Amino acid sequence: MKLVITGSxxxxxRxxxxxxxxxxxxxxxxxxxxxxxxRLTDPRVEYITADLLDYDVFxxxxxxAGGLVHLAGYPNPRLAGAAKTHNTNTSLSYNALCGAAEAGVSKVVLASSINAIGGAWSPGEPHYDYFPVDESHAASPSDAYSLSKQLAEVQADSVARAHAWMSITCLRLHAVLPEGSRVDSAERSRKDLWGWTEPAEAARACLLALEVPWKGSEAVFIVMPTHRAAEEDAHELKERFWPGVEVRTESGRLExxxxxxxxxxxxxxxxxKAGAA
Structure with a gap:
């Protein structure tokens, strides 16, 4: 299968x-x-330099192609102003989805973010109703980057409704960190709940999403099962930074x-499932 990877x-x-x-x-x-x-010399690889904001080029x-993994766009709001971050990301994701539909590409993977519900980049404190956070949690993004990720998921739902033969997966990735960058202070990472995603696990999720049997659009968290707040205890982190948030586990605690x-x-x-490869 020809697989197109944007933001490669x-x-x-990588x-x-x-x-x-x-x-x-x-x-x-x-x-x-x-x-x-x-540049890799593998004959299965071809490189293209292109501006994908041009729909006809995309x-x-x-x-x-049989599959598209769309990773292109601003990966955080620090690289451009609010309007440019939002407009670039939302235009790219819609170009990706509409282009896939028009070209007959049935399997599409979009890089969404845990910030689609609001989190790390919120100007104030983000709002969490319960822990552990799942896909049913309400979305309340308040910055341009997070809003662009929420809207990409809305776009995916819309395109999937219009093209019932498509399978679109929005991967809510979290701080995709290489080895040696996975420990952070409790205070600095409190907004995004000290999560992270191993690059190889993000890649594995992309490949699995290209093989799904279902049709439609789904958003899923792809986050490692442990937090990255040094040696801190999860229950103590929760009580210190988010004391009023309900914990929905059998024990009523995070451990x-x-x-x-x-x-x-x-x-x-x-x-x-993390580590299940």
């Missing part, structure tokens, strides 16, 4: 390329706005290094 030079993109070449027979069309720092690249996100939906709809 990013952390997730991990996905490695995983796809190691575990699948896909041919890869790697697309980024800048040329890659290093559509042309999708011809003959040890337990993370604050529930990824059981990813296991149900993708077959993804």
């Amino acid at each position: 030079s990013g952390v997730v993109g 991990a996905l390329v490695r995983s796809a070449l190691a575990h699948t027979a896909h041919t890869l069309l790697l697309v980024d706005v800048l040329p890659p720092a290093e 559509l042309g690249l999708l011809q003959g 040890g290094k337990q993370g604050f996100y529930d990824c059981s939906k990813a296991e149900r709809v993708l077959g993804w």
